């Protein structure tokens with residue numbers, strides 16, 4: 001393993017950073033054609049209803065209204081908008097437009113008009129008659145409810161997943177190793193607890209947007225704020241029953257995704273309007289629509305049991321979960337399995353482990369992919385219960401973890417048993433610096449198990465808490481990324497990647513990886529990404545895959561590129577390619593090889609720059625473009641790890657919890673760009689802190705969303721947070737690009753349990769339902785008095 | 786109706802409806818550096834300067850800008866470019882959607898208070914939300930930028 005890097009493990013300014021700060025046109029809505037029809041959606045005002053009649057006559061009379069489209073006008077093809085690979089592990093239960101509406105905000109009709117004001121006015125003029133049905137809002141009641149969210153016969157799944165729509169079950173899952181009940185009954189100490197987590201909104205600051213037009217070849221072009229152009233193209237082809245060759249999907253810059261833009265939304269309706277009218281169209285969500293009609297995190301009820309012997313050796317874990325997928329089943333199964341597969345292996349020495357439960361439909365805003373993706377919920381239950389167990393044992397919670405946590409050269413049967421919806425892969429852990437993370441974290445936060453709580457004046461108490469976490473790096477054997485490198489005149493390279501930079505800086509770090517492998521400066525790599533016409537395939541930005549999967553693909557592309565270069569130079573000079581080496585600047589004859597002296601004019605080398613001109617301008621019949629492609633799909637998904645420690649202050653009078661200091665020591669393998677890795681972790685931490693303390697999607701009793709704006713749904717401001725201190729462990733995963741693992745999701749996982757554990761240390765009460773709002777905290781403190 | 790105003794130093798006449806919000810009018814007129822993230826004046830990405838003071842253009846009627854001077858991030862390009870160097874050097878930038886509004890607010894912070902402390906920075910910029918970063922890098926960048934400007 002080489003750690004003498006010149007490009008990776010180095011800071012590099014985000015390549016698009018300055019342009020974005022200066023406000024150059026970059027995002028979908030900045031770039032939409034000026035003459036595009038403005039598309040608006042008529043959305044359901046009811047949680048559950050059957051549409052009896054849609055009267056659009058008044059709207060159609062309005063000058064400037066181009067069309068109003070309803071379920072009568074569109075193909076009826078059941079799809080999933082999940083934006084996953086193929087076959088999709090989510091139920092196909094959504095139609096472009098349907099006679100049923102299943103949550104407030106569901107699509108009823110599509111309006112297109114010449115401008116925003118006309119489109120808005122037209123929406124107002126459309127009269128929809130509903131037969132209002134009784135909504136199912138409580139996931140606990142799903143199986144026994146008289147309401148069936150998906151009564152339509154067409155909904156189906158591409159492989160068995162326990163889909164039982166008549167009982168409102170989107171999927172079920174169960175796994176079991178050993179005899180959990182027996183092992184638990186023999187444990188000296190056990191914890192049994194129910195935890196609940198809420199729906200969280202992604203709240204990326206750029207609202208979802210898409211535009212569509214026919215190009216000169218009369219092909220449909222979609223530009224959208226999507227995290228996965230290739231899946232989007234495939235799904236659009238499916239709905240519109242159109243060959244994929246007729247569709248191009250690309251994304252410009254994206255103003256944050258966090259999983260919220262993995263699902264396809266507006267692309268469907270822009271394409272509908274353009275294919276119906278032949279005209280360009282654009283559609284941009286209002287913030288209210290983003291909240292109500294995009295996706296949220298799965299709400300879960302987690303019943304956990306765990307047990308140990310007297311010494312604190314963990315013996316068994318049982319985690320039974322009920323998950324609420326809302327009105328449609330996007331990511332229902334896979335978020336669920338990740339809840340177990342990306343939390344339970346942390347403690348791999350148990351004798352028995354069981355995980356399972358159901359994912360049910362309700363008439364709520366659909367749940368979908370969101371950073372943390374099940375792991376965050378599983379982690380909350382597991383890491384809270386671990387601290388409860390430590391308390392029962394009278395043991396330092398950090399030491400209890402130390403005793404039981406996974407380490408290098410170990411494995412867990414869970415890796416083999418649990419995959420994304422199906423079976424997993426066997427995996428030996430080749431990099432795991434949890435011990436370092438734990439030690440360093442304790443030091444940074446000044447962890448003293450005897451003094452986790454301290455009084456400060458004015459009815460305020462400070463306390464510390466901690467949690468560990470793991471995540472994955474892509475979906476093994478399913479996620480595939482690829483890259484193409486092409487030599488340009490003047491000796492620089494084009495890097496074409498299907499990977500999707502959603503604001504993370506992946507274009508920047510992927511250029512660093514290409515540069516490192518080629519031995520050139522990353523300034524000599526020009527990146528173009530995620531365009532189905534122009535870049536090679538990539539599944540897109542999700543599942544913490546980009547650094548690991550696409551990064552590895554780039555290494556292969558760069559290795560192939562070096563070979564192609566050596567061969568071309570060898571051919572030019574009539575020497576053996578084996579005798580040529582490339583040092584990033586020049587191609588030269590290896591010292592001592594038989595080809596010495598065979599280059600032109602007795603020289604030993606040619607610069608890349610000179611050679612690039614030769615191959616493109618000076619070689620007559622031998623001129624050629626030099627390009628190479630590499631693809632990668634992982635056999636394993638090496639987990640990044642984190643030890644998170646926090647210090648909080650609780651106001652015993654008001655119940656307000658403040659995070660004063662959060663320490664996150666991270667093992668993400670080699671951080672390709674330490675600055676960008678750090679901000680990924682910091683951003684994750686803050687979203688995790690927001691979820692822990694206040695973020696909550698709140699509905700009225702009839703199912704309407706009350707938290708549909710930034711006043712009701714507060715995301716943390718810079719005044720709401722204390723210090724975030726992120727450090728990286730020296731770590732190197734041999735399967736990763738230059739030792740790297742993923743870093744995009746791991747940051748969000750620990751705050752839920754770490755802060756809950758600190759709150760327990762502060763107050764002596766264990767709150768088991770998130771978020772930890774002042775009202776709940778206060779009530780808990782009061783109930784103790 | 787028509788409004789006459791100065792945008793980034795250049796006189797403009799714009800056709801508007803009485804209820805139009807400034808953010809929409811500016812974006813439609815091609816000033817897409819002004820972003821729109823909400824409709825409730827809650828996120829700060831639509832920040833522009835009106836007569837040198839930061840305002841939220843999503844909650845300002847366009848008529849109010851009649852006869853006024855509006856500055857977008859393009860109007861402070863030199864300073865924003867300098868600031869961008871600090872921000873990118875700290876790795877404090879992610880999706881960038883909050884960045885133009887943020888850069889303008891930083892500009893007026895420093896104008897009003899050339900040596901703000903950490904608390905003053907956090908307070909002045911509290912209305913400029915960022916969902917990607919943890920604000921830490923932004924704070925470091927501002928602190929260093931302030932130092933460099935002295």
Ligand code: FES
Nearest residue numbers: 822827828829843
């Ligand atoms: S768009 Fe103006 S504050 Fe959000």
Ligand code: FES
Nearest residue numbers: 880883915916917
């Ligand atoms: S960088 Fe994405 S919102 Fe600030």
